[in-house]
Amino acid sequence: MSQEHGLFVYGIVPSDVEPTADAEGVGDPPGRVTAIRHGELAALVSEVGLTEPIGRPADLTAYERLLDGTAEVAPVLPVRFGTAVTGEDAVVDLLAAHHDSFAAALAEFEDRLQYTVHGRFDEQEFVSDLLTRDTRAAALADQVRGRPEAQSREQRIRLGELISQAVEQRREAENRALVDAVGRYAVADAPRRPSHELDAVNVAFLVATDDEKDFVGAVEDFAEQRRDLIRMRLVGPLAPYDFVSAHQLVE
Amino acid sequence: MTVATTTGQSGGALERSGGGGGSLADVVETVLDKGVVIDAQVSVAVVGIQLLEINARIVIASVETYLRFAEAVDRLDITPKGQKGLPDLVEDASGAAMKGKAIGGLGKAAGAIGGAVKEAVGGLGPDGDDEDEEDRPRSRRRERSR
Structure with a gap:
């Protein structure tokens, strides 16, 4: 992945959550949302150009829609809007470093x-x-x-x-x-x-x-x-x- | 999704909007400044956020606020509580015609209404008419499933 691109991180979910093919992320055109897994966890991410401004109304709406839609079927920990990391490795590092606390928090949000x-x-x-x-x-x-x-x-x-x-x-x-x-x-x-x-x-x-x-x-x-x-x-x-x-x- | 629920007989008092389907103000209020903050060393700051954050939170009482409230008193030509519940048209008309009278009668009305208000603080009695509902864009729920 080149320097001009990063991964926009939406939220943390259990590893069995799979974004549907039509899940639209931030950016113009909207990025495709995928899951990066580690252990019991997955992060919902989409590729984003780091030079384009993120924070347009459509981006906020896409972010919220994805998280709210996910919350209806699985527990989700929102990651603060605007968070982008350098690439897949950074996402895995993040999940690995906080695996247990994320998993515990997700367990609390089950069916809530x-x-x-x-x-x-x-x-x-x-x-x-x-x-x-x-x-x-x-x-x-x-x-x-x-x-x-x-x-x-x-x-x-x-x-x-x-x-x-x-x-x-x-x-x-x-x-x-x-x-x-x-x-x-x-x-x-x-x-x-x-x-x-x-x-x-x-x-x-x-x-x-x-x-x-x-x-x-x-x-x-x-x-x-x-x-x-x-x-x-x-x-x-x-x-x-x-x-x-x-x-x-x-x- | 936007659903005006119907409770009671005369239309619902609760306006509902689903996640991500509200106005931009709703979305901003709901999501900004919330959520897990990722360690600085792995995250890459993305531009365009700070400005929105500032705009989203300016609720500090000031002289400007006070003046605006006072202006509202002037503009609305608010009449004593006893006249509430009349259709807007009638209310407007009486406001214009009975300005002096209404103010003169204020003290008396206050006594009568005071009791009702005290009761109301514990659990306001239902009365009166419906609020206009703003039309909100409907949103299609985009589902992600296991």
Whole structure:
């Protein structure tokens, strides 16, 4: 293999996993995904040109699709997006050096999938709710409405700060409530950073395939109870991105 | 895959999207900065990643955020909670016509709503209408099997 090419590494799987012929990887045109095996493990890889930029939307989507599709049939340890190694030998070295810890991690992910619950407050609902409960905020809103920013900047900042603090408080409460309500159907949960200033909940759950239905049902109930206030989304099933401790496995 | 589930009688409150089938923002949020990190000596850095990483995480409360929230109050002309649930058109109209009145009545409404809100924190009561669902591209699941 020449210097201009490397192997893009998607994830680690048990050695009996075989990528299907139509599995498409990153790059343009998409690389063909193959498995490189060592012991009980295999790495899903595809050849990639090291001079072409990787990180286009299509590359991210291809990466996630491959890993999520794999996770539905076999345990998989995602390798951080953007990881490329020099060649097949490097992949084998990697698998050999961490064989037992990778194998142990894969055993934990057997028959388990990730679901991410992500909710966002409806701004109008949240703010109007706040204004009815918080007289300070209501008074400030009164001073702000219909007045140009230049004349009400101080009040605007104070009002916005109150709203922002209320969002944070409510976010904490909702995240706790979510874990309380659906956590019993999950093997583990992992909080995720808010990705938007109106984020209401953002938690990843590792769910046993036997419990998927109950888990989804519990999330639906949770969403139903908040349907006006929070726009709730369930993303998954996914590879267990949030349950791989990046630095624990490979020192 | 994108499936709007239906729970209850009036349409589901939970929007669903399968792996890899969501928006780019979803994909970025799901995969970036996650996964096993391979030893530096065997890995070859690939360009084009860092930029996305930075873009994916800018949620820090700032004066700009505050001003934007305040502007939302102004723009939305948010009326007391008691008027929620009306169709948008009616809400808009009343917002324009009853501005002064609505604000005047605020204190009273707050008392009445307060109890409901407290109840709601423990387990919000279901009510009201459905959210608009964004159309998301459907994805075909590309399967890798044993």
